[in-house]
Amino acid sequence: MLEEIAQQPAALERTINEERGKVARLGEHIKARNIDLIVLVARGSSDNAALFGRYLLEIVTGIPVALAAPSVHTLYGARLRLERALVVGVSQSGEGEDINRVLEDARASGACTIGITNEPASTMTGIVDETLLMHGGRERSVAATKTFTGQLLHFYMLAEALKADGAASLNYEAIPEYAARAMELRPLIEGLVERYVFMENCVVVGRGLVYANAFEMALKLMETCYVVAERFSSADFMHGPLAIVERHFPIFIFAPPGVTLGGVRELLARLKELRADTLTFTADAEAARLSTRAVMMPGEIGETLSVIPYIIPAQLFAALLADAKGLDPDAPRSLAKVTRTL
């Protein structure tokens, strides 16, 4: 897992170089089709990537985005009206049976279909109209890291390709360098995890574009460290779940710059009153001041491109905490790399 985390800057660079031309051409093709809905279909870490894709694509393209509920198709046999939809399946292995069933149904109903996967010869690539590949090599750890950021990157490239003519570029080419900068945090994280070795449960919070990071960090903590990790947006967290917070309760918070920072600062101030124990990933001095601990991120990373560099210290945190607990993050108990569900 640590090896694959470290491979991410190079893997992202390679994926940009290999795929950017194809994604741009695909964008022209999709724009010509008068799409008025995008549906994303995924499970597990890939579903967390899709959660990011949902925010980015709505914000950048103005097209409404829905995250599919696979059982509606696979168990309830519903036939959705998707003639004017773009349906994007996301699966590391390309072998998620339920995801593939939804893609087949969508294609049969006239939708334009795309698969984002790591496996060029998978079942998924045989179903979809177009495949977007990650070029980071086979992922061996059960805990997805480089395929997760590879999927995030593809959503940046897809959003860039679908944005309105004349809209500002996302400049996603800066991401591999930002990811490399984030990797430099490893020694800091190594020292930090000792504090959390006996943590039994926690909450992870993010909002907007980094909401997906809260889901992904929580999933890594569950998979590799066996910590009961809840995930909320800072807005939903105030609707009820805040009641679980007592003195010393551990909360991890993504606080990049931008439109969500004000609300996150308010949440941090409230959590400080409640004497929660907060660890914040941020470049903001005020957010850091309000936190029990902070991981200071490079200041030049703006909100839109924060998602990949901000998940890297969280991936390192999970892998290094597992190690500090004497667990093997590459072989979590009870899990296999490919999960079969219908």
Place this chain on the structure above:
Amino acid sequence: MLEEIAQQPAALERTINEERGKVARLGEHIKARNIDLIVLVARGSSDNAALFGRYLLEIVTGIPVALAAPSVHTLYGARLRLERALVVGVSQSGEGEDINRVLEDARASGACTIGITNEPASTMTGIVDETLLMHGGRERSVAATKTFTGQLLHFYMLAEALKADGAASLNYEAIPEYAARAMELRPLIEGLVERYVFMENCVVVGRGLVYANAFEMALKLMETCYVVAERFSSADFMHGPLAIVERHFPIFIFAPPGVTLGGVRELLARLKELRADTLTFTADAEAARLSTRAVMMPGEIGETLSVIPYIIPAQLFAALLADAKGLDPDAPRSLAKVTRTL
């Protein structure tokens, strides 16, 4: 909270009687508008009701449904293309500022808008094209119960009104009687909660139509009992989070009859191997046999109408567990009835 739980059968009956004519007329109006997307906007318990609405509406109408991310509108200022959409806001108080902002934006962009609320004179009712009201009276407990099931009921009525001509009726008129039957479980639940007084964290599982019940039971446990309660579909649970399960780990499972029961039985068998501690709400003898404890539901309740009667023992469980722990479920620490977020 216990009082309001007990009011539900009568409240549901009243809402059916008062609203069914209006919802049916509204359905004709919406069908005439050639809607090809439904967007649901909510937070907290109302968002859990919307999660149910999403499954039911897709299954019954074939129209794709998206759960809105309010921050896309309120913080990122995106203008989504919603001319052919039906946008449904769900809010007990009708005063959720972010929900109302999304409804305003949607209406401005040409969408047809509906509000489901308990407050006829709220801000929301002034924004939307049509209001669907719950008729169970003012809800005083911070933990929503009768407004949650009232919202679920409105989704049944809306799905019935939007279903294809000639499709089978949902027969939702049976729900108040089923809810009354579920209330008879109170003495059983009173005995059961003693076992869970020192539970610190747990997982709640449901899939398909009762997926929303997993979210709602988890939220009630967090709000009123301060238990760290995760919520998953049985499919997602196998993708990673299963690793947190160790011997004696408490898991609550909704297992109504129908298409999801097979998968839930498989999960129960796996959890039995892992020696987890399971409590299952079910009418199925095999699911009960695989569980550590079971709450046996009336056998005549089919899958489609299971959602409301199956949440009632879970509501009772949360309220009675709070009581057994010496907590006041009507006044959870750190919370207010109306939460303001943008």
